[in-house]
Amino acid sequence: MPFDAFTHPTDANARRARRKDARPGELLAAALDLFVEKGYAATRVEEVATRAGVSKGTLFLYFPSKEELFKSVVREHISGHFATWSEEIEQFDGSSQDMLRDCLQSWWEHIGATKASGIPKLMMSEARNFPELGAFYRQEVVQPGSALVARILQRGITRGEFRPMDLEYGVYMVLAPLLFLSMWMHSLEACGDPTTRIEPEKYLSTQLDMLLYGFSAGSTAPDDTPHLKLEQSTQ
Amino acid sequence: MPFDAFTHPTDANARRARRKDARPGELLAAALDLFVEKGYAATRVEEVATRAGVSKGTLFLYFPSKEELFKSVVREHISGHFATWSEEIEQFDGSSQDMLRDCLQSWWEHIGATKASGIPKLMMSEARNFPELGAFYRQEVVQPGSALVARILQRGITRGEFRPMDLEYGVYMVLAPLLFLSMWMHSLEACGDPTTRIEPEKYLSTQLDMLLYGFSAGSTAPDDTPHLKLEQSTQ
Amino acid sequence: MPFDAFTHPTDANARRARRKDARPGELLAAALDLFVEKGYAATRVEEVATRAGVSKGTLFLYFPSKEELFKSVVREHISGHFATWSEEIEQFDGSSQDMLRDCLQSWWEHIGATKASGIPKLMMSEARNFPELGAFYRQEVVQPGSALVARILQRGITRGEFRPMDLEYGVYMVLAPLLFLSMWMHSLEACGDPTTRIEPEKYLSTQLDMLLYGFSAGSTAPDDTPHLKLEQSTQ
Amino acid sequence: MPFDAFTHPTDANARRARRKDARPGELLAAALDLFVEKGYAATRVEEVATRAGVSKGTLFLYFPSKEELFKSVVREHISGHFATWSEEIEQFDGSSQDMLRDCLQSWWEHIGATKASGIPKLMMSEARNFPELGAFYRQEVVQPGSALVARILQRGITRGEFRPMDLEYGVYMVLAPLLFLSMWMHSLEACGDPTTRIEPEKYLSTQLDMLLYGFSAGSTAPDDTPHLKLEQSTQ
DNA sequence: CATGAATGAGTGTTCATTCAT
DNA sequence: CATGAATGAACACTCATTCAT
Numbered sequence: 001m002p003f004d005a006f007t008h009p010t011d012a013n014a015r016r017a018r019r020k021d022a023r024p025g026e027l028l029a030a031a032l033d034l035f036v037e038k039g040y041a042a043t044r045v046e047e048v049a050t051r052a053g054v055s056k057g058t059l060f061l062y063f064p065s066k067e068e069l070f071k072s073v074v075r076e077h078i079s080g081h082f083a084t085w086s087e088e089i090e091q092f093d094g095s096s097q098d099m100l101r102d103c104l105q106s107w108w109e110h111i112g113a114t115k116a117s118g119i120p121k122l123m124m125s126e127a128r129n130f131p132e133l134g135a136f137y138r139q140e141v142v143q144p145g146s147a148l149v150a151r152i153l154q155r156g157i158t159r160g161e162f163r164p165m166d167l168e169y170g171v172y173m174v175l176a177p178l179l180f181l182s183m184w185m186h187s188l189e190a191c192g193d194p195t196t197r198i199e200p201e202k203y204l205s206t207q208l209d210m211l212l213y214g215f216s217a218g219s220t221a222p223d224d225t226p227h228l229k230l231e232q233s234t235q
Numbered sequence: 236m237p238f239d240a241f242t243h244p245t246d247a248n249a250r251r252a253r254r255k256d257a258r259p260g261e262l263l264a265a266a267l268d269l270f271v272e273k274g275y276a277a278t279r280v281e282e283v284a285t286r287a288g289v290s291k292g293t294l295f296l297y298f299p300s301k302e303e304l305f306k307s308v309v310r311e312h313i314s315g316h317f318a319t320w321s322e323e324i325e326q327f328d329g330s331s332q333d334m335l336r337d338c339l340q341s342w343w344e345h346i347g348a349t350k351a352s353g354i355p356k357l358m359m360s361e362a363r364n365f366p367e368l369g370a371f372y373r374q375e376v377v378q379p380g381s382a383l384v385a386r387i388l389q390r391g392i393t394r395g396e397f398r399p400m401d402l403e404y405g406v407y408m409v410l411a412p413l414l415f416l417s418m419w420m421h422s423l424e425a426c427g428d429p430t431t432r433i434e435p436e437k438y439l440s441t442q443l444d445m446l447l448y449g450f451s452a453g454s455t456a457p458d459d460t461p462h463l464k465l466e467q468s469t470q
Numbered sequence: 471m472p473f474d475a476f477t478h479p480t481d482a483n484a485r486r487a488r489r490k491d492a493r494p495g496e497l498l499a500a501a502l503d504l505f506v507e508k509g510y511a512a513t514r515v516e517e518v519a520t521r522a523g524v525s526k527g528t529l530f531l532y533f534p535s536k537e538e539l540f541k542s543v544v545r546e547h548i549s550g551h552f553a554t555w556s557e558e559i560e561q562f563d564g565s566s567q568d569m570l571r572d573c574l575q576s577w578w579e580h581i582g583a584t585k586a587s588g589i590p591k592l593m594m595s596e597a598r599n600f601p602e603l604g605a606f607y608r609q610e611v612v613q614p615g616s617a618l619v620a621r622i623l624q625r626g627i628t629r630g631e632f633r634p635m636d637l638e639y640g641v642y643m644v645l646a647p648l649l650f651l652s653m654w655m656h657s658l659e660a661c662g663d664p665t666t667r668i669e670p671e672k673y674l675s676t677q678l679d680m681l682l683y684g685f686s687a688g689s690t691a692p693d694d695t696p697h698l699k700l701e702q703s704t705q
Numbered sequence: 706m707p708f709d710a711f712t713h714p715t716d717a718n719a720r721r722a723r724r725k726d727a728r729p730g731e732l733l734a735a736a737l738d739l740f741v742e743k744g745y746a747a748t749r750v751e752e753v754a755t756r757a758g759v760s761k762g763t764l765f766l767y768f769p770s771k772e773e774l775f776k777s778v779v780r781e782h783i784s785g786h787f788a789t790w791s792e793e794i795e796q797f798d799g800s801s802q803d804m805l806r807d808c809l810q811s812w813w814e815h816i817g818a819t820k821a822s823g824i825p826k827l828m829m830s831e832a833r834n835f836p837e838l839g840a841f842y843r844q845e846v847v848q849p850g851s852a853l854v855a856r857i858l859q860r861g862i863t864r865g866e867f868r869p870m871d872l873e874y875g876v877y878m879v880l881a882p883l884l885f886l887s888m889w890m891h892s893l894e895a896c897g898d899p900t901t902r903i904e905p906e907k908y909l910s911t912q913l914d915m916l917l918y919g920f921s922a923g924s925t926a927p928d929d930t931p932h933l934k935l936e937q938s939t940q
Numbered sequence: 941c942a943t944g945a946a947t948g949a950g951t952g953t954t955c956a957t958t959c960a961t
Numbered sequence: 962c963a964t965g966a967a968t969g970a971a972c973a974c975t976c977a978t979t980c981a982t
Contacts (some may be wrong), residue, residue, distance in 0.1 A: 037363055041276030045952065055968050060953065097451065124422040125360035128272055131426040138427060153450070162450045169441035170450065172433070173412065180411035183418070187359040191366040192373060198407070206404035214449035215388070215397045215405065216332065280977065290943050292979085301977060507833055511746030515973065525947050530974065567921065594892040595830035598742055604896040612893070612901075623920070632920045639911035640920065642903070643882065650881035653888070657829040658843060661836040666843060668877070676874035684919035685858070685867045685875065686802065750956065760964050762958085771956060 024062045024072075026052040029115070031073045036118030036186050040070055040126050067130075074123070074133055075140075077116045081106075082144045089151055096156030097212055100174070101228050103152060104204045107178055108230055112200060117182040124183060146171045177207045201230045259297045259307075261287040264350070266308045271353030271421050275305055275361050302365075309358070309368055312351045316341075317379045324386055331391030332447055335409070336463050338387060339439045342413055343465055347435060352417040359418060381406045412442045436465045494532045494542075496522040499585070501543045506588030506656050510540055510596050537600075544593070544603055547586045551576075552614045559621055566626030567682055570644070571698050573622060574674045577648055578700055582670060587652040594653060616641045647677045671700045729767045729777075731757040734820070736778045741823030741891050745775055745831050772835075779828070779838055780845075782821045786811075787849045794856055801861030802917055805879070806933050808857060809909045812883055813935055817905060822887040829888060851876045882912045906935045 030051035034043040045066050049059040063069040085106065092099050111117055119141075127134035149171045156162030181203055189196050205228045265286035269278040280301050284294040298304040320341065327334050346352055354376075362369035384406045391397030416438055424431050440463045500521035504513040515536050519529040533539040555576065562569050581587055589611075597604035619641045626632030651673055659666050675698045735756035739748040750771050754764040768774040790811065797804050816822055824846075832839035854876045861867030886908060894901050910933045 039274060039276060039360060039364065041274060042364055044950090056952090057954085057968050058966080061966070064953095066952065121359060124356065124418050125274060127422040128426045129274065129277055134423050134426040135428075138423060138431060142423070142431075156450065156452075161452055163452045165444075165450065166437065166441060169437050170445075172415075172438060173441060173445045173450075176412040176415035177408065180407075180415045183359050187362040188369050188373060188377070191363045191369040193370075196373060196377075202401065202404050203407060206401060206408060209400075210405075210408045210449060211445065212449045212451045214445060214447045215391070215400065215408075216447045217391075217396055217398045279975095291977090292943050292945095293941085295978065296942075509744060509746060509830060509834065511744060512834055514971090526973090527947050527975085528945075531945070534974095536973065591829060594826065594888050595744060597892040598896045599744065599747055601896040604893055605898075608893060608897060608901060626920070626922075631922055633922045635914075635920065636907065636911060639907050640915075642885075642908060643911060643915045643920075646885035647878065647881040650877075650885045653829050657832040658839050658847070661833045661839040662843060663840075666847075672871065672874050673877060676871060676878060679870075680875075680878045680916065680919060682919045682921045684915060684917045685861065685870065685878075686917045687861075687866055687868045749954095761956090762964050762966095763962085765957065766963075769957095 027054070027059055027062060027069070028073055028076050031069055032077065032115055032118055032122075035070065035073060035122055036115075037190075040122075040129065045069070070126075070130070071133055071136075074119060074137065077119050078137070078140050080140070080144070081110050082148065085148050089148065089155075096152060096159060096161040099152050099155070100211060101208055103149070103174070104178070104208055105228055105230065108200055108204060112178070112182055112185075113230075118186050120179050121183045121186040145175065149174045173211065177203075201228070204228055204230070262289070262294060262297060262304070263308055263311050266304055267312060267350055267353060270305060270308060270357055271350075272425075275357075275364065280304070305361075305365070306368055306371075309354060309372065312354050313372065313375050316345050317383065320383055324383060324390075331387060331394060331396040334387050334390070335446060336443055338384070338409070339413070339443055340463055340465065343435055343439060347413070347417055347420075348465075353421050355414050356418045356421040380410065384409045408446065412438075436463070439463055439465070497524070497529055497532060497539070498543055498546050501539055502547065502585055502588060502592075505540065505543060505592055506585075507660075510592075510599065515539070540596075540600070541603055544589060544607065547589050548607070548610050550611070550614070551580050552618065555618055559618065559625075566622065566629060566631040569622050569625070570681060571678055573619070573644070574648070574678055575698055575700065578670055578674060582648070582652055582655075583700075588656050590649050591653045591656040615645065619644045643681065647673075671698070674698055674700070732759070732764055732767060732774070733778050733781050736774055737782060737820055737823060740775060740778055740827055741820075742895075745827075745834065750774070775831070776835070776838055776841075779824060779842065782824050783842065783845050786815050787853065790853055794853060794860075801857060801864060801866040804857050804860070805916060806913055808854070808879070809883070809913055810933055810935065813905055813909060817883070817887055817890075818935075823891050825884050826888045826891040850880065854879045878916065882908075906933070909933055909935070 027048060031043070031048045034048055034051065037043075045059055046056045048069070049056045052059075059069070063072060085103075088102070088106070089099070092102070123134065123137050127137070146168075150167045153162060153165070153167055153170050153174075157164055181198060181200065184198060189198065208228050262283060266278070266283045269283055269286065272278075280294055281291045283304070284291045287294075294304070298307060320338075323337070323341075324334070327337070358369065358372050362372070381403075385402045388397060388400070388402055388405050388409075392399055416433060416435065419433060424433065443463050497518060501513070501518045504518055504521065507513075515529055516526045518539070519526045522529070529539070533542060555573075558572070558576075559569070562572070593604065593607050597607070616638075620637050623632060623635070623637055623640050623644075627634055651668060651670065654668060659668065678698050732753060736748070736753045739753055739756065742748075750764055751761045753774070754761045757764075764774070768777060790808075793807070793811075794804070797807070828839065828842050832842070851873075855872045858867060858870070858872055858875050858879075862869055886903060886905065889903060894903065913933050
């Protein structure tokens with residue numbers, strides 16, 4: 001491509017451009033780790049810088065303050081899979097039960113098993129100290145996410161696969177266990193003996209079963225219950 | 236006044252004893268509020284003292300450090316209704332579905348609707364900074380609580396009311412939504428517009444329904460579904 | 471001891487009251503010295519505290535910020551001799567020449583020879599960085615001071631002792647050399663070899679002569695020229 | 706154009722030579738502005754560089770440190786009109802009163818109305834932090850300047866136009882109001898409402914009158930008083 | 941027992957200075 | 962020669978903790 005010729009790899013502009021992205025990226029990653037691990041206040045900016053391999057001064061070259069760094073961390077990890085997921089929902093043509101299974105599976109792959117799983121803990125811990133961020137998170141994450149799940153449930157109801165329900169609260173039943181799982185992983189599980197460990201595969205399988213058929217004896221799952229299989233237990 | 240006679244004003248020992256209990260009580264209450272609201276690090280001991288109506292120096296008369304104050308706050312609010320609950324389970328003789336309903340209802344009354352609902356947020360936020368507290372919480376709350384729920388589920392399975400399941404993960408399905416609810420109330424819900432508000436009654440009803448029958452169309456609840464009714468929507 | 475009896479050691483309130491005044495007083499004195507000596511920016515709050523015999527933290531107990539400390543320093547030294555001076559002018563009944571002599575003499579005694587002489591340097595150096603303070607100074611010091619001198623000049627004109635003149639600029643002729651003297655003392659004179667030293671008595675005598683009779687040969691002073699004699703060259 | 710021919714574009718040496726002079730010139734000008742405006746400490750080298758249209762790094766190519774930059778600024782603007790003035794004095798053959806008038810007029814034209822008028826403020830503000838500069842200023846400016854004025858006064862005395870006086874302090878009477886004027890312009894006048902403005906022409910006229918004849922009624926100026934007229938009230 | 945003045949280690953932030961490109 | 966990213970020493974300010982009264 002002729003255009004590429006202009007910005008030859010040795011082209012200083014390109015290199016600088018990459019820098020501009022690279023350095024903050026490492027800082028944001030380090031900051032996410034530490035904020036999740038210790039909370040906002042207990043995290044020292046110098047530690048963030050050190051972990052990112054730069055000096056304290058450099059951090060302030062990219063983020064005007066600790067608060068802005070925090071906001072950037074949250075925003076960074078929200079860019080979102082919503083567009084992709086929305087697409088997938090649109091084009092899915094299996095049963096709604098399968099859809100729900102895919103939903104949990106995809107959440108684990110793209111959120112639960114990644115660093116992004118630390119964000120909910122961050123938000124829950126700090127939302128009251130950063131109300132502006134709380135609003136941002138509600139608008140950018142909670143609402144779109146709820147909407148996606150609501151579409152799945154609505155589809156199931158429409159197709160006669162799910163029974164009628166209050167969609168808003170039905171959505172919570174899908175999301176609450178997921179969010180609880182990610183918070184657990186970054187709090188009690190991360191600080192204690194490994195006996196506390198939740199195995200995501202079992203956990204999500206159980207959730208799927210429960211969501212579909214509940215615990216009552218009569219409502220046992222048919223043999224063709226969607227089977228959830230996670231690719232990797234991560235990290 | 237006969238009651239006053241017991242704690243006779245000239246009885247210095249008695250007075251001091253009461254004091255020792257009374258003052259820390261106010262301090263612990265103030266501290267719980269603030270720790271839940273702002274997190275451990277962002278809470279100033281002076282603010283705690285002021286809110287409790289005493290001076291900063293007095294606080295250190297009762298708690299040797301901020302850290303000990305924090306630990307006391309958590310310990311204090313964990314005293315636990317486990318003995319009572321255990322008793323209730325022992326003597327319950329209705330269906331296991333009803334038992335589950337009573338369980339949610341009781342949790343709301345004694346935990347969810349009280350200040351104790353702030354503890355889970357505190358633990359999730361600070362467990363990694365206070366691993367000792369995390370262990371304590373697991374031992375004193377998570378395990379006994381899980382055991383109680385496990386007994387309910389086991390009873391249902393034994394009596395043929397619930398289908399067989401992995402008890403450990405079944406318990407999570409009961410507890411995760413409850414813990415999520417309390418965290419939500421003290422984070423995003425507490426910092427933003429009231430549209431985010433979760434109505435506990437609806438939320439818990441939905442959870443009960445889901446737990447028992449799931450979402451699938453075939454497994455609709457029978458007419459005698461246990462109906463959950465909360466006494467008061469709190470505070 | 472009779473002296474101790476007055477400030478009875480057991481009177482906690484009285485002692486505390488004195489404290490409240492005493493501590494800031496020492497801090498303000500130390501701050502004035504240092505601000506005059508090194509300028510606002512180059513002065514370290516810790517140095518101010520140390521010179522006042524307290525810790526850095528204590529300084530912030532009395533002044534919420536370095537900026538407020540600076541403002542307080544300027545305000546403190548402005549309370550002013552204006553009331554007294556105004557009175558003196560009112561009741562003076564000698565010649566206006568004598569009045570002018572007394573004016574210079576009094577300025578030296580109460581301002582020039584005291585720490586207050588550092589304030590003009592401070593204001594000249596920092597007014598552009600603290601416009602609000604500049605306005606305050608103009609209003610509280612420059613204007614009242616100019617008004618006083620203007621009254622003296624006007625009286626002389628009215629009584630036929632001084633020739634008619636533009637009062638506003640006449641006032642500058644009285645004040646400019648005084649302000650220059652105080653700035654000189656706190657800048658070049660304070661940093662260099664003693665040969666630069668201006669002797670206030672000679673300086674002010676010369677100024678008085680010039681103000682009254684100028685340099686021209688014809689206008690020599692009569693034998694009864696008011697003679698200026700400073701009490702002490704201070705410090 | 707013949708002049709251009711000298712600095713032929715292909716002559717690298719010439720170009721570099723010009724650069725060496727040109728770039729620092731802009732930097733010194735920018736630095737003078739900012740140092741006068743905000744003081745030494747509050748002036749950021751980056752701001753100086755930006756205002757001069759170069760990068761921060763470039764500034765350090767020409768000046769090894771902020772301190773050296775400051776010293777250069779002061780030195781640069783002290784080059785002095787002393788040779789010219791000395792010449793003028795030598796060749797002047799009017800009255801000493803006229804000489805004094807020309808002196809004030811020339812000071813205004815070459816110092817007061819130019820950026821050099823900021824130097825006295827700088828020296829007064831920073832002399833104690835840069836004693837070396839203070840000494841330099843005394844040697845290069847104060848002493849030659851005083852000597853010039855002293856020559857004028859001495860001439861007047863010798864010719865019987867001025868009355869005998871202590872020359873050293875007589876000189877201060879000439880210089881103090883001038884230095885005060887330039888400090889005023891760069892401090893209180895520069896930060897506040899325009900009502901504070903001193904009109905140089907009136908101010909200097911008044912000073913001249915006072916210097917020659919004083920304020921006393923008997924010593925009114927003869928009709929042939931030298932009349933001071935400034936060419937431009939600057940900027 | 942209660943106070944609140946005093947402390948000083950610790951933190952976020954700035955900015956002169958360096959140096960690889 | 963010019964740049965601007967990177968540095969780290971230095972500073973203003975905070976706050977848990979102490980202790981004399």
